[in-house]
Amino acid sequence: MFYGVMKLTLGGSLKLAFKPWVEGLENIPAEGPAILASNHLSFSDSFFLPAVLDRKVTFIAKAEYFTSPGVKGKLTAAFFKGVGQLPVDRSGARGAGEAAIKSGLEVLARGELFGIYPEGTRSPDGRLYRGKPGGLARVALASGAPVIPVAMIDTEKIQPPGKVVPKLMSPGIRIGKPLDFSRYHGMENDRFILRSVTDEVMYEIMKLSGQEYVDIYATAAKRQIAEAKKQAEAEAREARKDQAEQ
CATH class of the missing domain: 1.20.5 (Single alpha-helices involved in coiled-coils or other helix-helix interfaces)
Structure with a gap:
């Protein structure tokens, strides 16, 4: 219920103020599990994408957003829970990766949408970087859920680093056709398969976004x-x- 209220208030406000445009909404299934794999340009990506979808999409967020003390900390935690984000302890890369995979599989097992950023962090300069195979590919192969590539457009221009007041402009969202990796089911521990799956998804994101691709993390x-x-x-x-x- 809280998610529905937050979507109506925050999502409605975002759409009214920024008027994001979207292409490919027909590629989001009306029901059933799916993984939304997106480039990551801005902190606001996790808000703009859910705002244009009819279905709930769950992302993961660092645990600090949910555990900060005081009134501000409680409000921040309530906000992130309300917009459908799950806390993940990022202390230790391996532990964080395993927690993200577990969270993703639980979301998909419920027949819901799971959002993930294969780059692992926001792009520092607007270019598209190499995807990390440990999260996206393992979740996709273990769950059998389709992977839907997503490209966020111009979200980094709304509030660049150091800017307090966001710029009112229309960001874009392009949603690609679902990718089926069922042929690799059960091979989630094969690092060559994981790399291949990740690179295929990143290639589709690159085509959708038009970003320059950089083959480093x-x-x-x-x-x-x-x-x-x-x-x-x-x-x-x-x-x-x-x-x-x-």
Whole structure:
């Protein structure tokens, strides 16, 4: 019931304020389990996608959103539960991955929609990064549920890092045709199969989104960007020091 109220209030507000456009809604099954595999450009992706769907879609979110103390923490936890997100403890990569898989399988076993971001984290620069095979592919092969590729368009432009007030613009959502991986059922422990399934899904997301594809993980790209920024700042400090000494 709470989800329905949140969808009406938050979903209605998002659609009224931002007017998101969507293509391919007919590819979402009216009933039964399915995995929505999406690119990840913005924190708001998990809100815009459910807003345009008639069915509930469940994503996973870091456990800290559900356990923060105080009134603000309780309100945040209620909000995330209300929009259909499940807490996952991300302390330890392996533990987080297993928890995400377990959560996904439980959602699908109920005949519901499970949303997942194969990149594992938000894109640091708007490009599409290599998908992680440990979550999406294992859930797909273990459950037998179809995988529906989804492309979020321009959501990163609504509230770029450092911006408090969101920009009122129309983001887009493209939903592709379901992908059937039943031929690999029971092979969820074969790393070559997992890689193949993940790459096929990422290729479909790339076609839908039009993003440039980068064949490294987004987490590695974030480290490279952080290191480059740190190096640039160090060089700038050194340059200012040299100027001061002249």
